[in-house]
Amino acid sequence: MAGLLAAAVTASLAAGCTMSDGPRDDGRGKTRPPSSSLANGASVLAVKIDNARAARPHTGLSAADVVYVEQVEGGLSRLMAVYASKLPKAVGPVRSARESDLELLRQFNRPTLAFSGAQGRLLPLIDKAPLQAVPPGKAADAYFRSKHRPSPHNLYLRPQRLMASAPGMDALTTGFRFGAAPAGGRATTSQTVRYELAQYTFTWSGSRNRWLVAMDGKAAETTDGKRIAVGTVVVQYVKVRKSTFHDSLGKNTPYTETVGSGKARVLRDGRAYDVNWKRPKATDGTTFTTKDGKRVNFKHGQVWVVFANAS
Template identity: 30%
Template sequence: MRRARLITTVLLSSGLLLAGCGGGSDSDDEDSTPAAQEVAGSEEVASTWPMTGLPVEGDDDAAQPHPVLVTKMDNTYSSSPQIGLGSADLVVEELVEGGLTRLAAFYYSDLPDNVGPVRSMRASDIGIVSPADATVVTSGAASPTIARINGAGIEFYNEGDTGLSRDSSRSAPYNLFADLQAVGEDAAIDATRPQDYLPWGSAEDFPGGQPAKKIAASFGGGHTTNWTFDGKGYVNENSYADQGDEFPADTVLVLRVQVGDAGYLDPAGNPVPETKLEGKGDAMIFHDGRLVRGTWSKASLDAPLQFSTKAGKLTIPAGHTWIELVPAANGDVTFSK
């Protein structure tokens, strides 16, 4: 059974605050489509991975005996090199204090034995991880955040738990790493396929859009993530990932979001922001060197994301997706051909 992380972790997390806050089967000749399988909610879907929409191959099964593991990863120069990012199914980049960003890397189809540097959670993560019923891998969090996370029923592993350890060759707090195989074994559940994180579709169904091969997603003065389409996918030009371990982004999904105040300060005295991933807002979907504009909506923190254009519902091409949660008020997104 999955291990619950209860309020008793507050004592540990408060002690970590200074360190933790910053940032086929064979088929016959007549039918080669993936077999259908039951998922959470008793729906029948094709055998595809829920965090990418890609088909399951070989002897793999989209119903794994572990939850989705979302690892909170530092995204500053001090994290260099980030390890394990290339094995993630999906990544969400979110604003943290000081105008910097932190990554929520989703792992389900593959659990690497070394991922990090692992950093702390934020209340923003509730809306990010809840739709996947995910377990968070983190260094800890401030007491107000722990209370919010527990209240949302989100389970997490932090320093001192199975699978997390410090790398003595690196400087704290950028030296906590996670063995996700160990975490996954400890967090074992009955094998059930999670719901799709995004409304996956095919590239053929993606609208024509407009040319857009260079992207700059600014989070409000502190950090800008730059992307270039290289003919195959999107390359993060200012990634801190280890060489050869970069996230293979097929799609960059930009959501303009509301950002509020989490209600406390970090150790440096900076207000901690809270991204509100519910409601609706503008969406920019970059795929295959093109941009399609639309609207995202999310009925509640634990509801799935939905997308639409004036023509109707919009699906996201199956593949590895990087989601940028750019503040609507003071963030900016620019692109060029």
């Protein structure tokens, strides 16, 4: 199945396929009509990615420098993939934005946010935020729909139609620091994070020197059949409260607070480190420190940050 979908996505790119049914969102709101052209600033590309079971396997996820995991309505989850060092040919499936995204993205300098749409009352806040918002209504030729998946799990992005080239690692102003592993920690083979209706498990592979990702009890792969394996996993314990927004079924949208401080668990090199995190204001990145105040280095490679409820 993954191989067939990969071939279909590749064929769509080669054919210059656009959306067959016009710009639209995922049913929770409407997209904005085309307006101003994009500014080609040297900042990251952030893509909201569907993570319902029908949306898997994902495309282009392994090329991201950082993947954030957020809780959404009904106990489900959604991903935000951040690209700085390279741009894949395609990313997706793309889904809608949430209020929490605006605070999370303030750490970057006017990032480009690709998303399928948003709840109607949220759109004005996105328009006012210091970012380049590019739903399909503003950049229709950058998106296409696959005929091999049902809507809304079939919308894909061509990143290189939003920016000519990757901005480079200097644009990744997350506050993360990479280098040698800290002292201490404890040997760990597996870590699981559970939401009400979603589950993530990270299992250490000594042969690959990476953490293997599983979602809802199944090994996570990309559409090219490759297992998703990451260098560093951060389980960041945050406050998750109710927002003022709801989905089309009336379910409240969780708001994940990423400004503040708290506890976290960093997984790297087969070890777990219980640390502190701090992000004083939205324009700051997040720092992670040991109990004695020393900065924690991450392993070079992709980083996954899973936001877990601290309560």
